Every structure is written in C-alpha cells, then in structure tokens.
Amino acid sequence: MGYDGAVPANRALARSLNIPAVRMLSDYGLHRFHRELQLLGISGVSQPAEHYGLTLVLGGCEGSLFDIASVYASMARTVNLYAPVLGEIDANIQNNFFKLNYLANKKPMQSKQAPVMSAAACAFTLDALVEVERPETEVAWSFFTSDEKIAWKTGTSFGFRDGWAIGVTPKFVVAVWTGNANGEGRPNLTGLKASAPILFDVFNFLPNAEQWFSKPKNQVTTAKICSESGFLASVYCDHTVTKEIPETGLQSRSCPYHKIIHLNKKETNRISDKCSKTYEMVSKSWFVLPPAMEWYYKSKNAAYKELPPFAKGCEPDDDQIPEMEIIYPYKMSNIFIPKELSGEKGKVVFEIAHRKPETTVYWYVDQDYIGSTQRYHRIMCTPSVGNHVLTLTDQFGNRLERKFKVSY
Ligand SMILES: [Zn+2]
Secondary structure, three states: OOOOOOOOHHHHHHOOOHHHHHHHHHHHOHHHHHHHHHHOOOOOOOOOHHHHHHHHHHOOOOOOHHHHHHHHHHHHHHHHOOHHHOOOOOHHHHHOHHHHHHHHHOOOOOOOOOOOOOHHHHHHHHHHOOOOOOOOOHHHHHOOOOOOOOEEEEEEOOOOOEEEEEEEOOOOEEEEEEEOOOOOOOOOOOHHHHHHHHHHHHHHHOOOOOOOOOOOHHHEEEEEEEOOOOOEOOOOOOOEEEEEEEHHHHHOOEOOOEEEEEEOOOOOOEOOOOOHHHOOOEEEEEEOOOHHHHHHHHHHOOOOOOOOOEOOOOOOOOOOOOOEEEEEOOOOEEEEOOOOOOOOOOOEEEEEEEOOOOOOEEEEEOOEEEEEEOOOOEEEEOOOOEEEEEEEEEOOOOEEEEEEEEEO
16 A cells, blocks of 8 residues: 555565566566566466566466476575586476476476576575565464474465465475365455465474575675665765675666765755855765655655755756656556546546655646646646647756557
C-alpha cells in the first residue's frame, strides 16, 4: 500500500517487492529472460514473451513444483560443485536438472547449453533469500524456528488457490505445495501461512548442513561501494564500504546520486555562477535522488536531506539537477483508456513528483491548458485518440515534456 522510493536489491528480493522486479526486467530485456526461464526448465513457459509481458518476473507464467524445485537445486549445485572444478563451471552442473526433467517429462536433454546463472549470482541470490522479511506479517515468520541457515521463498497464486514454499541449504532442497485438489481458493491459503510452517518442519527433521555455501572465489572480488546508494562508489561518495561483489558487478555504473553542489557559507542556499561572486562558496557532495524516488524515499528515511533552494536571483538558467520528474505517462507509452460503464469516455490520471511539492505546476496537453496542481501533483484528463504531448511548467519556469499516444 505504499512505496519506499529506493531499496537495496537483496532486500527487494527478500521482501518480494514487485516494482523493482518489473523495472529490472524492463532494463534486462523480456526476451532474454523468457529464453532463460525456458533454459532453466520452467516447462510452463510455452507462449511467446509478448503473451506474458513484464508479468513474467512476478509469476505471470506457470511452473510445476518439480520445475521450480529443480531450478533452486540447480542454483545450490552450481555453488556446491563450483570449487572443485576451480573456476570452470561445467554447464552440466547447472543443467543437471535436465536429466531429472527428462526422467519426469521425457523431454530431450540439453546439457550442451552454457549455464544461465553464474556461480557468483547463485551464491549472492541464496544469501539474499536468507535475509527474510516477508511482506504479509513480520510476526508470522519469526515463529518458524530453525537453528539452521535456510534460503527460502514463498509464493501465493492468484485468488489464493495454492501456496508455495521452497527452502535451500547446501544439502537439501525442500519444496512444499498446499492447496485444494479442486483448485478452490481459500482466504488464508498463502505460501507464508500454509506452506512455510511445513517447510520448516521438514527441515527440522533433516540432518543439518555443516556449513553454508561458500562464495566461488574466482568469480568474486571486492569493491568500494557507496554506503548510501549501493552503487560502486564514485569520487563524490563520502561514505563507502568495501564489500565482496560478483566480479561482473565491476562493469556496473558508479553512484549517480552523489553530486557536487555549491552553497553559500551558511550552507542554507545553493548558488550558481550567476551570483557566486557575491558569496563565499562552499562546495559539497550531496546525496540527491531523482524527484520521484525522493518523494517516496524521504517519507521512509528521516536522514534524507533535501537539496537547499537556490539563493534569490541565483537560479541558474540550466539546472543540472531536475526539480520535477514525470511518473506517468511513461516514455512513449501507448495508453488504452476503456469506456466507462455509462458509455462515457474513461479518464486517465497523470502524475509527477516535484522536489518542492508546494510549488504550483501547470499542465498542458498539446496546446490546451488542463489545470494546475499543488502538493499532490496528479491530474485527471480525457485526451482524444492519437498522439499527444504533455507539457508541464512550474512557477519557477522549470519545464518538462512527454509524448504519449491514446487509443480507446
Ligand atoms: Zn554515492
């Protein structure tokens, strides 16, 4: 029922947050992911990628208990068997599930495929799944007692028809399905409430693994990380930690959120070259999130310090740090607006975030003024079919534009 603005990837995974997953898939590529799910043996992925769209990452396709357990087992096996092979992961290690799959479904073996997931990716993912903070109730899961470290995840199908829980240790994979044989939904039939207690009971019966997964040394390196953003530290990040990361992480971009800003001596106002001569200037590194992320993030993170406003008369003509950001419509979006039950044209809600919400923002679709907003920058409108440009200006002259298309 809310947004956090920015969340570390491992927490996003443990909390099963939808939006980070959808955005990551959008960046990563739908077709690539679709192909990889098939390679990993999820037999329910039988339709083309477009059929599922971005829901694919949220469970928009079907997978059997056997399929899913096989993938978790593959991840564990990839990490377990990595060390003895000294850096070379044999595709067969990860793709062993194909043998199992073959026995179960009489499907052809495809053991020549390269492994889909690196050993480092598997190890870091399994680590993230130990840090559990489950979405439904935090109280419920803390009742599950196990003196063993377990990576686990739950899932609930649409309409509460069945609940899932899968747990992994270096020794065992346990997968639990709970549901009604006739497919009827029940309100409390969730992975967390129905399946997870059984999962933990089963693990309590099984012998413990002596130790947790060890990190595949040749694929892991250490790097300086920005403590605030979690990106590789840039020269502007003033708080850093040295952390183990998968080697491929070195190719990721460095922290885009720490920026150098120029302040007056009291550090109460930003200044620019328009008036800097009249001030003694202090240059400082500042943690600045994009406006939309900031809007949600600051409500959850009291330590977040908003950018100080520009000194009067010192607003630069071209501020490098944007004051507002469009949340909806998305870039180049094609909006389908269904007709209301009454037969009238439906409405669409546009939304933006402004760093200083009390600012007045003026909204235009093409040349037509449609209204102004303050504090909550949302507006309803009924654009006609075809291509449009949404234009926003605020009382300080900041301006944004976005193209979109409407169909009914
Ligand atoms: Zn940083």
